[in-house]
Structure formats: C-alpha cells, structure tokens
Amino acid sequence: MYPAHDQADRMTGWGHTCRWLYNTALEQRQFAWQQRKATLGVTAQCAYLTEARKDFDWVADLPAQSGQQVLRNLDQAYRNWWNPQHSAGAPTRKRKSARLSVPFPGQAIAVRRLNRRWGVVSLPKVGGVKFRWSRPLGGSVRNAVVSFDGVAWHVGFGIHAGVTTPEAHAQLDRVVGVDRGVKVALAMSDGRMWNRTFTTPGQERQLARLKSKAGRQETARRRRGARTSNRARKIRAEIARAEAKVRNRRRDFVMWAANRLCHQYAVVKIERLDIQAMTATAKGSITEPGRSVRQKAGLNRAILDKGWGLFHTALDNKARATGTRIGRVPAAYTSWRCSRCGYTDRDNRDSQAVFRCGSCGYEANADVNAAINVRDAAEAASPLTGRAVRDRNRKASCRPPTQRRPNTALETGISRLF
Template sequence: MADTGRRYRLYPTDEQAQRLVSWGHTCRWLYNTALEQRQFAWRQRKVTLGVSAQCTFLTQARKELDWVADLPAQSGQQVLRQLDQAYRNWWNPEHPAGPPTRKRKSPRLSVPFPGQAIEVRRLNRRWGVVNLPKVGEVKFRWSRPLGGTVRNAVVSFDGTAWHVGFGVHAGAKTPQAHARPDTVVGVDRGVKVALTMSDGRMWNRTFASPGQERKLARLKSKAGRQETARRKHSATTSNRARKVRAEIARSEAKIRNRRRDFVTWAANRLCAQYAVVKLERLGVKAMTATAKGTIAEPGTNVRQKAGLNRAILDKGWGMFEQALTNRTRATGTRIARVPAAFTSQRCSRCGNTDRNNRESQAMFRCGPCGHQANADVNAAINVRDAAEATSPHTGRAARDRSQPVSCQPPTQRRRHVALEAGISLL
C-alpha cells in the first residue's frame, strides 16, 4: 500500500503525448459512463453494481469499441476502482466526501496505472524513464529519490505540462507525538491576507499579476464570443478557438501551480513548528456557492457574492486545509477545528462581541475595553483560544444514509451512450 507520493515533470514525445491525451479523454468518458450505469441500476432495479461486474462490462465494451480497446485494460480497471472508492467514501459516515459527480471536459487529463503495469528506471543524476504500456519509455526529470517501492502511477496534464505521480510505499509512519508537544497556533483564513497566525505573523502571496489578470480576462471574453458565434451558426469548434482555450488553460495552470506551492509551503512550516493547528470550521464549498438563484426566485447581491467567491477561491482555503492534513502524517501535528461564529467580532481580551468592534477589514477596536489590534490577528487569537467543534465534518449537509445510492436518473441520451458502449444491464 502506498503511504507517500512523488511527482515529477514528464517529457513525452509528440506522438506519445497525443496518445496520452486520447487516453485521458477515454478515462473521463469511462468514469462518467460507469457512474451513470450505477445510477441507472439503482434507480431502476435497486441494484448496487460493484467493480467486478463493471469490469465485465468494460471487457465487453473493449471488444466493440476500438478507441476503448486502445486504452490499457489496467488503466480502465483503475478508473473503475477509483469510482468504487468514491462511493465507499460517500457511504462512510466518518468521511467528509459527498456523492460522486461527473467529470467535466477540461484541459486537465489523467491516466492511472497500477504498479505492476509500469517500470521505473533511473538514467543518470538528472533523468529517469517510466515504461508505460503501449507507449514505451517516457523521460521524466529525476528531481528527488523515489524512496520506496512504486505501487501505482498517474500520468496527468494540467494545461501547461505533463507530470507523472507515483504512489510509493516507503514505510513512513506518523509519529506518536510532535517534536514540540506543547505548541498551539490559531490560523485565520482571509480574503485580503491569505493566512494570519495568532503569534502575529501574516503570510500572503499574489498568484497573478495585474497584467496576467487582464490578459486572462481578455482571453475568456474572446472565447465567449467565439462560442456564441459557433452556436449561432451551428458550426464546429475552430482551430483559433482551440488555441484560445489552450492559452486560457496554460494561464490558469500557472496560477494554480503558484497557489499550490504557497499552501504547501505554509502547511510544511506550520506542521513543523506546532503540535496543534486550530482552524475555523468552514464549509468552503457552501460558502462559494452562487447566489444567482432561479428565474422565478432571483438572488440578491449576485455580483458582490461572485466577487467574494472569487476572493475565497483565489486564496485557496480548501487547498490549504487539504495540504495541512496531508502534512500532519509526517509530523504528528493535530488539526483542531473550532466554530467560526463571532471569531472576527469577538475581542480577544475581554470577549465582547459587538459588531461595531471591527471598524474595517484591517482594524479591530473594542468599545468597552479599548483593545486595538489587527483584525485578522485578533481573529486568529480567538481561533487559538476557542474550544474544539463537536462535529468532525466541515460544511457537509446532513443526508439519509439508509440508501446506499441516491442519484437522479440519467437522461435518455446518457442511457443510449451507455448501451452503445456495450455496457448493458440486461
């Protein structure tokens, strides 16, 4: 079993890249079709399909569709196992995952491989090769040692470059206790300053310059006009439109990589320095939901809410919490989630919660005791001193778990696609 991960920059040839792109789209199609098949089986027959049954249907589809047969059988089976694990996480009362959803078409692609289907070999100090089924040896930059036995691999494309990630069994174990057992810190996540600690430190980073933001906005506007014209004339996507979309994907990938680098950097330092890290219990997914409403009941302050959503997502609140959770396995740090109510309004000295205490985004001044401090630092101190929340989940709506699968029935078109693929339920 893999207990750690390694990610490297991959350098496939043009021919290899084209085949990997084709496989990536096939994996997305297979995941969506298998999900619809499970939904259809439960809604129509109250039957829960497992991996074994769906692998049998996959074998039948490989006989009838050449482009499905081109995907390595091990990769298709890995996709079905991923879907099965997504369902298991959803059914697990202790896991915060929601129901599995369809994978949208995007420039981001991934192709999974089991460990026995690949072979990794080091060429020299800087380079290594991974031998993939039907593709052959692909070079990657050997930026760090593997440190163990490879159990699985994922070849991915993020819109800018190819990467290969290895799940490695390194025998790593979580320490029983942190090196500094009595250290506690509260962390406040903000929209102006990304992370503020209770000791007064502030960590923030800009992931896109003003020029890059203007360029990205211009490209998205152009892509929107091209898509409107395409639909108006019922035409296919032009090469120019594809180039614009590719440029958008590259720009967004660069911003995403900078954000990932920042949250990983912050998580590593917090876990190395503190035994307990306290965070507000926030439902980021619910907080960033759209407010536009419906035609019958339109929302209010839609543009203001959209701006807040972009600010929250830009700072990577959820990504930071995930990076922090991953890093705790190596340091023994414990994450404590506390209720978020009044942490921004409460005075850290006297406990007064008057809403007028926070004069602005940056200034906190308590009326009764006169305490003045940076608003984010004051909130971080409140997070540090607050008691832990009783619920282990964050932002997860309550649902009835008596039914293993509760999904909307697929449309007739989706049923037709599933049956055409040879994935029959008869």
C-alpha cells in the same frame, strides 16, 4: 514529463477514455439502482469493461490495468460517500474541461534513473518517457498517475516508504490558530501573516482579453452553426496555460504553508467552514432574484483564489507525516469577538484590517485577533463539515441521490455493458 508527439497524442486519447469510463460506470451504477435496486461493485463492472473492450477499439487501446484502476477509484468514491465519518459527497461526473489523468498500477510500469536530474518511466503501449526527477522516490513504487494540466505533462508516483504517522509531535506544547481571509490568505495567532498574489496585473489583463476573445468566437460560431475553428482552439489553449500557472502557484503556496505549520506546531486549529455553501451563487431565480449578485460573485472569486479548501487538504495530508493534530472549531463570531476580554459585537471590527474592541479598547490586526480566537476556541464535536453533517443520514442509507436518467447514448452503452 516530456513525451514525444505521438506519445502525447495517444495519452491524450487515454485521458478522455478514462473520463468516459468513469462517467459511464457512474451512470451504470445509478441506472442499476433506479431501475433494479441493485448495487454494482467493482468486480462486476470490471467484467463489463472486458466486454466493452471487445466491442470498441478505442476502449481496447487503453491499457486494461488503467481501466480497472478507474473503476476502483469510482468504487472508493462511493465508499467514502457511504462512510458517515467521511466528509466526501456523492460521486459526480468528470467534466470535459477537467484535468486529464491516466492511472497505472505499479506492476505495469518501470522507473529508471538516468542521472541526477532525469529519469525514464516505461508505460504500457507507449514505451519509455523522459521526466524531470524533482525529488528522490524514497521507497518502492506502488502506482503512478500521468496527467496533463493544460500546460505540460506530469507523472506522479505513489510510494511505499514504510513511514508511519508519529504518535506525538516533537513540539507537544505548541498550538496555533489559523484564520483564512480574502485580503490576507493566512493569519496566525502568533502574529505572522502569509499572503501571496498568484497573478500580476498584466497577467490579469491578458487573461481577461483572452476570455473576451474566446467568448466572441463562441458567439459567432453558434450563430453560424459551424464547428470550432483552429484559431479558437489556440485561444482556449492559451487560456488553459495561463490558468494552469495560477493553479500551480496557488498549490505551491498552500503546500509551503502547510509544511511549515505542521513541522512547527503540535496542534493546528482552523475554522470549520462549509466552503461550497459560502461560494454559492446569489443569482436566485426569476421570481425571487438575488441581491448584490456582483458583489457576492467577487467575494466568491476571492475565496476560491486564496485556496481555502486546498489549504485544508494540504494540512490533513502533511499532518499524517508529522503527527500534527488538526483541530476544527466553530467559525461563528471569531471575527467579532475580542481576544482579550471576550466582548462580541460586529462594530468591533472597524475595517478589513483593524480590530478595535468597544469594551476594553484593545486594538490589533483583525485577522490576527480572529486567529487568536480560533486558537482558544474549543474544538467542534463533529469533525465533519456542515455539508457532510446534512448528508449523514442520506449516506447511512447507502442510497444514491435522485439524479436525471442517462441520455440515450449512455443508456445504449449501459445496456451493452449489462
């Protein structure tokens, strides 16, 4: 999307207001439960939002429909957390460094097409904004989200296309196992391997140089007790643009892969992994320091760089349109087990790429052998991740987790909203 300078400035302020509103509403819910054992709903919080709009001009500048949609999103996050069959965890605060976004309901916007490549969306209090028409809408517009990723503005439309999930996939007998790795992103049981690098060596060096420079500026600023300079803001903007390019390439790859797998296969099986636990830090504590901390940090970066969790989400989203069933199987010993004779031993895997069975002598690519084991394994009884299984009893109680008390500024805002 290509807003004018004043339009971009106003929407940037709205993005920060939406983040503040989400965090304050979350603190209000936690405060109400801890102090009064009361559960607030979206209806009550919308009434408090109306009162806040009377007291704060910067809150009143945000379109009322957008503020109400932010509260509905928080309410949906709580419902997902309370649902024992949903894998979502407890709602958390939005960071200042997160992607800015402003939601709009469908009745608050109007979309008009100019030609084959360009369109105009009319937003409340902003007016018409040109955007690149990247694909046909294919239905009636129900909502829109305007976001800024550090590089450019984007607008995404939620469309009611009248399409339902097919009861069965066209290829009923086609099943594939997918192994996610750190050297090769995706390996399939049919022998195919898909991989893509999202940065060049030159871009990695440039990003490392920018981060080092930003760290020196931040250290100097803290020593002097000064405010952030314009030069430091420019460096941060360059870092944000470089990281946004990497994210866009990763998102393009996982959606490309999910689209092809869901169209070609009736069942796609993947390992059930607790990625949050797998990428946890190994630093430990002062009394019990961790071991191989730098090696574990490198492994964590490699896992997150390949987009394992994003690929899982893309599969689930695409499967709703194709009728593909996503199977989740236990991940234990899939890399050590021989797909031909079933002999399991850690020495079977000679290296990251070579698998050689110590019993029957079968040799294959290690990732492809693991993908075949994933394809042939029985699906797990529970569709939830390990983290969700651990939190299931806590979810069923509908009680928020114990968290810190709100700070003084937020308590003041909460008391005014109460």
